[in-house]
Amino acid sequence: MSSDLQGFELPLRLLLGFRVLIDELHEELARQGHPRMRPMHGFVFQAIMRAGGRYGTTAADLGRALGVSKQAAGKTIDMLExxxxxxxxxxxxxARxxxxxxxPHAHDAxxxxxxxxxxxxxxxxxxIGEDRLRAMVEDLRKVTPPDAFRLDTPQWFNAP
Amino acid sequence: MSSDLQGFELPLRLLLGFRVLIDELHEELARQGHPRMRPMHGFVFQAIMRAGGRYGTTAADLGRALGVSKQAAGKTIDMLExxxxxxxxxxxxxARxxxxxxxPHAHDAxxxxxxxxxxxxxxxxxxIGEDRLRAMVEDLRKVTPPDAFRLDTPQWFNAP
DNA sequence: CTAGTATGGACAAGATGGTTGTCTATATAG
DNA sequence: CTATATAGACAACCATCTTGTCCATACTAG
Structure with a gap:
Protein backbone atom coordinates (compact mmCIF):
# COMPACT_ATOMS: atom_id res chain seq x y z
CA MET A 1 0.00 0.00 0.00
CA SER A 2 1.39 3.35 -0.95
CA SER A 3 2.46 5.77 1.70
CA ASP A 4 -0.41 8.18 1.35
CA LEU A 5 -2.98 5.93 2.94
CA GLN A 6 -1.60 6.43 6.43
CA GLY A 7 -4.61 6.41 8.71
CA PHE A 8 -6.43 4.00 6.43
CA GLU A 9 -3.88 1.30 6.92
CA LEU A 10 -5.33 -0.31 10.05
CA PRO A 11 -8.83 -0.87 8.66
CA LEU A 12 -7.50 -1.76 5.24
CA ARG A 13 -5.12 -4.38 6.58
CA LEU A 14 -7.90 -5.91 8.64
CA LEU A 15 -10.07 -6.16 5.55
CA LEU A 16 -7.25 -7.50 3.42
CA GLY A 17 -6.38 -10.06 6.06
CA PHE A 18 -9.96 -11.26 6.04
CA ARG A 19 -10.04 -11.36 2.26
CA VAL A 20 -6.82 -13.31 2.02
CA LEU A 21 -8.14 -15.96 4.38
CA ILE A 22 -11.56 -16.17 2.78
CA ASP A 23 -10.24 -16.25 -0.78
CA GLU A 24 -7.79 -19.01 0.02
CA LEU A 25 -10.42 -20.93 1.93
CA HIS A 26 -12.75 -20.97 -1.03
CA GLU A 27 -10.07 -21.82 -3.55
CA GLU A 28 -9.21 -24.82 -1.45
CA LEU A 29 -12.84 -25.73 -0.74
CA ALA A 30 -13.50 -25.68 -4.47
CA ARG A 31 -10.66 -28.15 -4.95
CA GLN A 32 -12.07 -30.37 -2.22
CA GLY A 33 -15.50 -30.85 -3.71
CA HIS A 34 -17.32 -27.66 -2.70
CA PRO A 35 -17.03 -25.44 -5.77
CA ARG A 36 -20.29 -23.64 -5.17
CA MET A 37 -19.67 -22.64 -1.56
CA ARG A 38 -19.74 -18.90 -1.18
CA PRO A 39 -17.92 -16.72 1.24
CA MET A 40 -20.71 -16.42 3.75
CA HIS A 41 -22.05 -19.95 3.62
CA GLY A 42 -19.85 -21.17 6.42
CA PHE A 43 -21.32 -18.50 8.66
CA VAL A 44 -24.80 -19.39 7.50
CA PHE A 45 -24.21 -23.03 8.40
CA GLN A 46 -23.08 -22.01 11.84
CA ALA A 47 -26.13 -19.82 12.21
CA ILE A 48 -28.41 -22.66 11.12
CA MET A 49 -26.86 -24.96 13.69
CA ARG A 50 -27.34 -22.56 16.51
CA ALA A 51 -30.37 -20.47 15.62
CA GLY A 52 -33.05 -23.11 15.36
CA GLY A 53 -34.88 -25.31 17.79
CA ARG A 54 -35.04 -28.99 18.49
CA TYR A 55 -36.20 -29.81 14.97
CA GLY A 56 -34.13 -27.40 12.92
CA THR A 57 -34.07 -23.83 11.83
CA THR A 58 -36.69 -21.85 9.93
CA ALA A 59 -36.17 -18.98 7.52
CA ALA A 60 -37.48 -16.62 10.19
CA ASP A 61 -35.00 -17.99 12.74
CA LEU A 62 -32.15 -17.60 10.29
CA GLY A 63 -33.18 -14.10 9.34
CA ARG A 64 -33.11 -13.06 12.98
CA ALA A 65 -29.74 -14.74 13.51
CA LEU A 66 -28.14 -13.08 10.51
CA GLY A 67 -29.86 -9.75 10.78
CA VAL A 68 -31.69 -9.95 7.45
CA SER A 69 -35.36 -10.25 6.53
CA LYS A 70 -36.98 -13.65 6.67
CA GLN A 71 -37.52 -13.41 2.92
CA ALA A 72 -33.83 -12.90 2.26
CA ALA A 73 -33.01 -15.75 4.62
CA GLY A 74 -35.56 -17.87 2.76
CA LYS A 75 -33.82 -17.25 -0.54
CA THR A 76 -30.48 -18.23 0.95
CA ILE A 77 -32.07 -21.39 2.31
CA ASP A 78 -33.53 -22.24 -1.09
CA MET A 79 -30.11 -21.90 -2.69
CA LEU A 80 -28.40 -24.00 -0.03
CA GLU A 81 -31.08 -26.65 -0.27
CA ALA A 95 -47.26 -26.97 12.15
CA ARG A 96 -46.24 -23.51 10.96
CA PRO A 104 -23.76 -34.56 5.79
CA HIS A 105 -22.47 -32.62 2.77
CA ALA A 106 -22.74 -29.40 4.78
CA HIS A 107 -21.02 -30.95 7.77
CA ASP A 108 -18.28 -32.07 5.41
CA ALA A 109 -17.91 -28.51 4.17
CA ILE A 128 4.68 -13.86 12.01
CA GLY A 129 5.20 -16.22 14.93
CA GLU A 130 2.74 -18.22 16.97
CA ASP A 131 2.89 -15.82 19.90
CA ARG A 132 2.28 -12.77 17.75
CA LEU A 133 -0.66 -14.44 16.04
CA ARG A 134 -2.18 -15.41 19.35
CA ALA A 135 -1.67 -11.85 20.55
CA MET A 136 -3.41 -10.52 17.44
CA VAL A 137 -6.55 -12.56 18.00
CA GLU A 138 -6.53 -11.78 21.70
CA ASP A 139 -6.23 -8.06 20.99
CA LEU A 140 -8.96 -8.14 18.36
CA ARG A 141 -11.24 -9.79 20.87
CA LYS A 142 -10.70 -6.81 23.15
CA VAL A 143 -11.76 -4.24 20.57
CA THR A 144 -14.66 -6.10 18.94
CA PRO A 145 -18.08 -6.97 20.32
CA PRO A 146 -18.02 -10.23 22.26
CA ASP A 147 -20.87 -12.08 20.61
CA ALA A 148 -21.24 -10.43 17.24
CA PHE A 149 -22.52 -13.29 15.23
CA ARG A 150 -24.93 -11.14 13.31
CA LEU A 151 -23.13 -9.30 10.62
CA ASP A 152 -26.19 -7.12 10.06
CA THR A 153 -26.68 -6.42 6.43
CA PRO A 154 -24.25 -8.67 4.56
CA GLN A 155 -23.80 -5.87 2.07
CA TRP A 156 -23.04 -3.39 4.80
CA PHE A 157 -20.22 -1.74 2.99
CA ASN A 158 -22.43 -0.95 0.04
CA ALA A 159 -25.51 -0.15 2.01
CA PRO A 160 -27.13 3.29 1.65
CA MET B 1 -18.40 -15.46 20.15
CA SER B 2 -19.37 -18.86 21.35
CA SER B 3 -16.81 -21.55 21.69
CA ASP B 4 -17.83 -23.64 18.72
CA LEU B 5 -16.47 -21.27 16.13
CA GLN B 6 -12.87 -22.18 16.82
CA GLY B 7 -11.13 -22.03 13.46
CA PHE B 8 -13.44 -19.28 12.29
CA GLU B 9 -12.30 -16.89 14.95
CA LEU B 10 -9.30 -15.40 13.15
CA PRO B 11 -11.15 -14.38 9.99
CA LEU B 12 -14.21 -13.34 11.94
CA ARG B 13 -12.27 -11.10 14.28
CA LEU B 14 -10.51 -9.47 11.35
CA LEU B 15 -13.87 -8.75 9.75
CA LEU B 16 -15.39 -7.52 12.99
CA GLY B 17 -12.39 -5.29 13.62
CA PHE B 18 -12.85 -3.74 10.22
CA ARG B 19 -16.57 -3.29 10.79
CA VAL B 20 -16.08 -1.66 14.15
CA LEU B 21 -13.70 0.89 12.69
CA ILE B 22 -15.79 1.58 9.62
CA ASP B 23 -19.05 1.84 11.51
CA GLU B 24 -17.59 4.26 14.02
CA LEU B 25 -15.93 6.26 11.27
CA HIS B 26 -19.21 6.78 9.48
CA GLU B 27 -21.16 7.61 12.60
CA GLU B 28 -18.64 10.30 13.34
CA LEU B 29 -18.42 11.49 9.72
CA ALA B 30 -22.19 11.85 9.71
CA ARG B 31 -21.95 14.06 12.77
CA GLN B 32 -19.25 16.14 11.10
CA GLY B 33 -21.22 17.11 8.02
CA HIS B 34 -20.88 14.03 5.82
CA PRO B 35 -24.07 12.07 6.48
CA ARG B 36 -24.22 10.56 3.01
CA MET B 37 -20.70 9.16 2.91
CA ARG B 38 -20.75 5.43 2.49
CA PRO B 39 -18.29 2.87 3.71
CA MET B 40 -16.29 2.59 0.54
CA HIS B 41 -16.27 6.23 -0.50
CA GLY B 42 -13.02 6.99 1.25
CA PHE B 43 -11.36 4.27 -0.79
CA VAL B 44 -12.99 5.56 -3.93
CA PHE B 45 -11.64 9.04 -3.24
CA GLN B 46 -8.17 7.62 -2.82
CA ALA B 47 -8.57 5.69 -6.05
CA ILE B 48 -9.73 8.81 -7.87
CA MET B 49 -6.71 10.72 -6.65
CA ARG B 50 -4.27 8.12 -7.80
CA ALA B 51 -5.88 6.40 -10.77
CA GLY B 52 -6.31 9.28 -13.17
CA GLY B 53 -4.01 11.43 -15.20
CA ARG B 54 -3.00 15.05 -15.23
CA TYR B 55 -6.57 16.25 -15.69
CA GLY B 56 -8.47 13.86 -13.48
CA THR B 57 -9.89 10.39 -13.48
CA THR B 58 -12.40 8.84 -15.86
CA ALA B 59 -14.96 6.17 -15.13
CA ALA B 60 -12.83 3.71 -17.06
CA ASP B 61 -9.77 4.61 -14.98
CA LEU B 62 -11.71 4.19 -11.77
CA GLY B 63 -13.19 0.89 -12.86
CA ARG B 64 -9.72 -0.48 -13.51
CA ALA B 65 -8.45 0.85 -10.20
CA LEU B 66 -11.28 -0.68 -8.21
CA GLY B 67 -11.66 -3.86 -10.20
CA VAL B 68 -15.21 -3.20 -11.37
CA SER B 69 -16.73 -2.49 -14.78
CA LYS B 70 -16.50 1.01 -16.16
CA GLN B 71 -20.30 1.17 -16.01
CA ALA B 72 -20.35 0.41 -12.30
CA ALA B 73 -17.61 2.96 -11.72
CA GLY B 74 -19.60 5.45 -13.76
CA LYS B 75 -22.61 5.03 -11.51
CA THR B 76 -20.50 5.54 -8.43
CA ILE B 77 -19.10 8.70 -9.99
CA ASP B 78 -22.60 9.98 -10.77
CA MET B 79 -23.62 9.48 -7.16
CA LEU B 80 -20.52 11.16 -5.78
CA GLU B 81 -20.92 14.06 -8.17
CA ALA B 95 -11.59 14.66 -26.23
CA ARG B 96 -12.90 11.24 -25.28
CA PRO B 104 -12.89 20.67 -1.46
CA HIS B 105 -15.83 18.91 0.19
CA ALA B 106 -14.25 15.55 -0.67
CA HIS B 107 -10.87 16.65 0.62
CA ASP B 108 -12.60 17.74 3.81
CA ALA B 109 -14.14 14.28 4.11
CA ILE B 128 -4.42 -3.14 23.83
CA GLY B 129 -1.22 -1.10 24.07
CA GLU B 130 0.59 0.94 21.48
CA ASP B 131 3.25 -1.71 20.95
CA ARG B 132 0.73 -4.48 20.44
CA LEU B 133 -1.24 -2.39 17.97
CA ARG B 134 1.87 -1.56 16.02
CA ALA B 135 2.76 -5.24 16.00
CA MET B 136 -0.70 -6.11 14.70
CA VAL B 137 -0.44 -3.83 11.69
CA GLU B 138 3.12 -4.91 11.03
CA ASP B 139 2.10 -8.56 11.12
CA LEU B 140 -0.91 -8.00 8.90
CA ARG B 141 1.37 -6.34 6.39
CA LYS B 142 3.39 -9.53 6.27
CA VAL B 143 0.44 -11.75 5.43
CA THR B 144 -1.44 -9.49 3.02
CA PRO B 145 -0.55 -8.38 -0.50
CA PRO B 146 1.69 -5.32 -0.48
CA ASP B 147 -0.21 -3.08 -2.85
CA ALA B 148 -3.73 -4.40 -2.80
CA PHE B 149 -5.65 -1.29 -3.50
CA ARG B 150 -8.16 -3.05 -5.69
CA LEU B 151 -10.69 -4.82 -3.60
CA ASP B 152 -12.00 -6.60 -6.69
CA THR B 153 -15.71 -6.92 -6.63
CA PRO B 154 -16.95 -4.75 -3.76
CA GLN B 155 -19.58 -7.36 -3.12
CA TRP B 156 -16.98 -10.08 -3.02
CA PHE B 157 -18.46 -11.84 -0.05
CA ASN B 158 -21.80 -12.12 -1.76
CA ALA B 159 -20.47 -12.81 -5.21
CA PRO B 160 -21.33 -16.07 -7.00
C1' DC C 1 -2.66 10.44 -45.40
C1' DT C 2 -5.25 6.69 -44.51
C1' DA C 3 -6.90 2.21 -42.86
C1' DG C 4 -7.34 -0.67 -39.01
C1' DT C 5 -7.48 -1.13 -34.14
C1' DA C 6 -8.07 0.37 -29.37
C1' DT C 7 -10.38 3.14 -26.01
C1' DG C 8 -13.93 6.33 -23.67
C1' DG C 9 -18.56 7.07 -22.87
C1' DA C 10 -23.67 6.30 -23.38
C1' DC C 11 -27.44 3.28 -23.30
C1' DA C 12 -30.09 -0.90 -22.52
C1' DA C 13 -31.02 -5.39 -20.65
C1' DG C 14 -30.36 -8.76 -17.21
C1' DA C 15 -28.56 -11.14 -12.81
C1' DT C 16 -28.24 -11.05 -7.96
C1' DG C 17 -29.51 -10.20 -3.48
C1' DG C 18 -31.66 -7.53 -0.70
C1' DT C 19 -36.28 -4.81 0.85
C1' DT C 20 -41.40 -3.95 2.22
C1' DG C 21 -46.12 -5.18 2.15
C1' DT C 22 -49.92 -8.37 2.15
C1' DC C 23 -52.18 -12.63 2.79
C1' DT C 24 -53.43 -17.12 5.06
C1' DA C 25 -52.78 -20.60 8.54
C1' DT C 26 -51.44 -21.92 13.00
C1' DA C 27 -50.32 -20.92 18.02
C1' DT C 28 -50.87 -18.86 22.21
C1' DA C 29 -52.52 -15.68 26.04
C1' DG C 30 -56.23 -13.83 28.47
C1' DC D 1 -63.68 -17.95 22.62
C1' DT D 2 -61.38 -14.14 21.12
C1' DA D 3 -57.41 -11.28 20.29
C1' DT D 4 -52.81 -11.11 19.10
C1' DA D 5 -48.44 -12.88 17.41
C1' DT D 6 -45.80 -15.54 14.21
C1' DA D 7 -44.48 -18.77 10.03
C1' DG D 8 -44.45 -18.89 5.42
C1' DA D 9 -45.83 -17.78 0.54
C1' DC D 10 -46.18 -14.40 -2.91
C1' DA D 11 -45.55 -10.05 -5.28
C1' DA D 12 -43.60 -5.72 -6.17
C1' DC D 13 -39.75 -3.03 -5.86
C1' DC D 14 -34.89 -1.34 -5.30
C1' DA D 15 -29.80 -1.16 -5.55
C1' DT D 16 -25.70 -2.61 -7.55
C1' DC D 17 -23.05 -4.81 -10.63
C1' DT D 18 -22.78 -7.31 -15.05
C1' DT D 19 -22.57 -7.91 -20.35
C1' DG D 20 -23.34 -6.32 -24.81
C1' DT D 21 -23.83 -2.79 -28.29
C1' DC D 22 -22.94 1.48 -30.47
C1' DC D 23 -20.64 5.69 -31.70
C1' DA D 24 -16.89 9.06 -31.46
C1' DT D 25 -12.23 9.91 -30.79
C1' DA D 26 -7.30 8.51 -30.64
C1' DC D 27 -3.37 5.99 -32.05
C1' DT D 28 -0.36 3.25 -35.08
C1' DA D 29 1.47 1.03 -39.30
C1' DG D 30 1.88 1.29 -43.82
Missing amino acids: GLGYLRPGHDPGD RKTYTLT LERSEQIFEDLRDQWAET | GLGYLRPGHDPGD RKTYTLT LERSEQIFEDLRDQWAET
Missing part, protein backbone atom coordinates in the same frame (compact mmCIF):
# COMPACT_ATOMS: atom_id res chain seq x y z
CA GLY A 82 -30.58 -26.69 -4.04
CA LEU A 83 -26.85 -27.22 -3.53
CA GLY A 84 -27.52 -30.15 -1.26
CA TYR A 85 -26.42 -28.47 1.94
CA LEU A 86 -29.78 -28.35 3.69
CA ARG A 87 -32.52 -30.88 4.27
CA PRO A 88 -36.10 -29.83 5.02
CA GLY A 89 -37.99 -31.11 8.02
CA HIS A 90 -40.84 -30.08 10.27
CA ASP A 91 -41.59 -29.39 13.87
CA PRO A 92 -44.12 -31.87 15.24
CA GLY A 93 -45.13 -29.36 17.89
CA ASP A 94 -45.74 -26.43 15.54
CA ARG A 97 -42.53 -24.16 11.18
CA LYS A 98 -40.76 -25.41 8.06
CA THR A 99 -37.39 -26.36 9.41
CA TYR A 100 -34.03 -27.08 7.85
CA THR A 101 -31.01 -28.96 9.10
CA LEU A 102 -27.54 -29.44 7.69
CA THR A 103 -26.90 -32.43 5.45
CA LEU A 110 -17.75 -27.20 7.72
CA GLU A 111 -15.13 -29.74 8.76
CA ARG A 112 -13.03 -29.00 5.71
CA SER A 113 -13.37 -25.28 6.36
CA GLU A 114 -12.15 -25.77 9.90
CA GLN A 115 -9.18 -27.75 8.67
CA ILE A 116 -8.33 -25.25 5.95
CA PHE A 117 -8.56 -22.33 8.35
CA GLU A 118 -6.33 -24.22 10.72
CA ASP A 119 -3.76 -24.73 7.96
CA LEU A 120 -3.94 -21.06 6.99
CA ARG A 121 -3.56 -20.12 10.62
CA ASP A 122 -0.45 -22.28 10.80
CA GLN A 123 0.96 -20.56 7.73
CA TRP A 124 0.40 -17.20 9.37
CA ALA A 125 1.99 -18.46 12.56
CA GLU A 126 5.05 -19.51 10.59
CA THR A 127 5.28 -16.07 9.02
CA GLY B 82 -24.51 14.39 -7.02
CA LEU B 83 -23.34 14.54 -3.41
CA GLY B 84 -20.90 17.30 -4.25
CA TYR B 85 -17.76 15.24 -3.85
CA LEU B 86 -16.63 15.24 -7.47
CA ARG B 87 -16.26 17.96 -10.08
CA PRO B 88 -16.27 17.18 -13.80
CA GLY B 89 -13.52 18.35 -16.10
CA HIS B 90 -11.95 17.37 -19.36
CA ASP B 91 -8.62 16.41 -20.82
CA PRO B 92 -7.49 18.99 -23.38
CA GLY B 93 -5.34 16.35 -25.03
CA ASP B 94 -8.04 13.69 -25.42
CA ARG B 97 -11.97 11.54 -21.62
CA LYS B 98 -14.59 12.91 -19.25
CA THR B 99 -12.57 13.43 -16.12
CA TYR B 100 -13.43 14.00 -12.48
CA THR B 101 -11.48 15.47 -9.60
CA LEU B 102 -12.20 15.77 -5.90
CA THR B 103 -13.97 18.87 -4.65
CA LEU B 110 -10.77 12.64 3.57
CA GLU B 111 -9.07 14.81 6.15
CA ARG B 112 -11.79 14.17 8.68
CA SER B 113 -11.60 10.45 7.96
CA GLU B 114 -7.87 10.50 8.59
CA GLN B 115 -8.42 12.29 11.88
CA ILE B 116 -11.21 9.98 12.98
CA PHE B 117 -9.21 6.88 12.12
CA GLU B 118 -6.33 8.33 14.08
CA ASP B 119 -8.58 8.84 17.09
CA LEU B 120 -9.95 5.31 16.79
CA ARG B 121 -6.43 4.00 16.49
CA ASP B 122 -5.53 5.83 19.70
CA GLN B 123 -8.50 4.25 21.44
CA TRP B 124 -7.35 0.84 20.35
CA ALA B 125 -3.83 1.64 21.49
CA GLU B 126 -5.19 2.55 24.91
CA THR B 127 -7.04 -0.73 25.11
